[in-house]
Amino acid sequence: MKILIIGGTRFLGRYLVEAAQKRGHSLALFNRGQSNPELFSNIEAFHGDRDGGLDILGDRRWDAVIDTCGYFPRIVQQSADFFRTKTGHYTFISSISVYKDLSHSGYDESAPLATIDNTSKEEITGETYGPYKAICENQIQKAFPDGALNIRPGLIVGPHDLSDRFTYWVTRCAKGGDILLPKPEDRELQCIDVRDLSEWTISMIENDAKGVYNASGPDYALTMKKLIGVCRTVTGSHSEMYWVDEQFLLDHDVAPWTELPIWIAEKESAGMLNADISKAIQAGLKFRTMVETVRDTYEWARTRPADYKPRAGLDPEKEKKVLEAWFNRGDVKA
Numbered sequence: 001m002k003i004l005i006i007g008g009t010r011f012l013g014r015y016l017v018e019a020a021q022k023r024g025h026s027l028a029l030f031n032r033g034q035s036n037p038e039l040f041s042n043i044e045a046f047h048g049d050r051d052g053g054l055d056i057l058g059d060r061r062w063d064a065v066i067d068t069c070g071y072f073p074r075i076v077q078q079s080a081d082f083f084r085t086k087t088g089h090y091t092f093i094s095s096i097s098v099y100k101d102l103s104h105s106g107y108d109e110s111a112p113l114a115t116i117d118n119t120s121k122e123e124i125t126g127e128t129y130g131p132y133k134a135i136c137e138n139q140i141q142k143a144f145p146d147g148a149l150n151i152r153p154g155l156i157v158g159p160h161d162l163s164d165r166f167t168y169w170v171t172r173c174a175k176g177g178d179i180l181l182p183k184p185e186d187r188e189l190q191c192i193d194v195r196d197l198s199e200w201t202i203s204m205i206e207n208d209a210k211g212v213y214n215a216s217g218p219d220y221a222l223t224m225k226k227l228i229g230v231c232r233t234v235t236g237s238h239s240e241m242y243w244v245d246e247q248f249l250l251d252h253d254v255a256p257w258t259e260l261p262i263w264i265a266e267k268e269s270a271g272m273l274n275a276d277i278s279k280a281i282q283a284g285l286k287f288r289t290m291v292e293t294v295r296d297t298y299e300w301a302r303t304r305p306a307d308y309k310p311r312a313g314l315d316p317e318k319e320k321k322v323l324e325a326w327f328n329r330g331d332v333k334a
Contacts, residue, residue: 001206002026004057004087006050006079007068008043009036011160012093012153015198016066017043023202030057051075054082064089064205067140071129072122076136080143091149091205092140096214096275097130098152103267105188105274109152109212113137137212149209151201154216154273155262158194158293159300165261166191168313169228170298174235180319180326182256182263183243185225189262189273190216193293200285209283214275218287224262227290234294244326252322259314 003020007013008029017040020027029040033047048056050069065087070076076092083090096102100112116131124132137150157166172179197215204213232239246265249256256265264272277285314322 001063002028002061003064003066003205004028004030004060004062005066005068006030006070009039011162012156012194012198013068014039014160015158015194016068016201019195019198019202023206025202028060028062030054050079052078054078057082057086060086062087064091066091066093066201066205068093070136071124071132073119073132073135073139074122077139080139084143087147088144089147089149089205089208089210090140090144091151091201092137093201094133094137094150094152095130096152096154096216096272098134098137099130099275102269102272105271106276107271108276109214109279147210149204150212151197151204152212152214152275153192153197154214154275155189155191156194156197157191157297159296161194161297162311163261164310164312165257167297167301168261168310170231170235170294171301171310172313173228173231173237173239174298176238178240178242178320178323179228180254180260180314180323181224181228181241181243182249182260182265183245185243186223188221188223189227190218190222190275190277191262191273192217193288196285196287200280200283203284213280213283214277215280215285216273216275216277217285218290219277219281222290227262230290230294234291235298242323242326244322248326248329249322252325254314254318254322258312259318261312 003025005013005016005027008017008031017027028044030046032049046056065083067079070092098113099107100114113134114131116128119135121128141148155165161167192215228241250265254260256263264270
């Protein structure tokens with residue numbers, strides 16, 4: 001197949017390229033040429049801004065287009081209009097965040113979507129991200145009523161993850177010492193290895209799949225305690241785990257999701273990492289082991305410069321101070 005990927009050189013995009021190459025597809029990339037421009041020098045690349053710059057693609061046609069970086073309705077509408085006559089299949093990478101109610105677990109693809117009245121603010125925030133993705137999905141569906149595939153991933157993890165959310169826990173366990181962790185230990189969570197998501201996405205396109213799919217994992221109940229256990233084992237960690245009450249963390253200004261990644265304390269978002277993924281599994285989504293994901297993430301993280309500053313995670317000094325406050329309450333380690 002002839003596939004055009006919008007993006008293709010950062011995180012998910014680079015693995016979509018690799019998965020498609022392994023399966024023998026002919027690829028082209030459209031991006032700004034700013035992120036990892038040295039990647040995939042053997043692949044035809046068009047450089048431009050998708051906001052008004054798609055004309056560089058001319059009248060070329062593709063069997064499929066994959067949009068990895070559509071965030072703002074106005075700009076995605078341009079893509080929908082441009083590619084309407086140039087491909088019969090359009091895959092839009094959306095997000096679990098499109099759902100209106102994330103306070104409960106187990107929501108499937110039919111659950112109500114988030115809405116927003118004003119779309120003029122072209123900025124990604126907690127208020128705009130989900131609703132904007134939902135609008136973008138609708139735009140693609142209207143432009144390709146018989147050829148739209150909307151994929152809603154949860155937390156995407158693995159090597160080359162620029163968010164550092166998952167990587168924080170891998171490297172923090174490797175560092176050892178006293179680790180601050182958010183209670184409850186048995187809270188279930190979801191994440192998907194970027195390579196599993198990429199390989200499945202390409203297979204869905206090969207099968208001319210359409211519709212909407214929640215795409216996260218794994219296919220068993222993963223808890224924070226299990227994840228940290230894998231991180232400790234894989235990295236050979238010599239650490240002590242201290243599970244701290246959520247309210248205590250909030251009272252000490254520890255930010256969910258950013259300072260303690262994967263921890264979501266807000267009631268309205270408590271189910272964000274617990275979507276119903278049965279439809280995707282029935283459509284062939286498979287998962288490598290968490291050991292493999294943690295191991296490969298750790299090996300990649302160790303290649304980064306020594307002075308690299310993570311984009312997420314708790315500052316060591318702050319972690320130490322919060323733990324000291326916790327110890328002074330008389331609580332003991334889990």
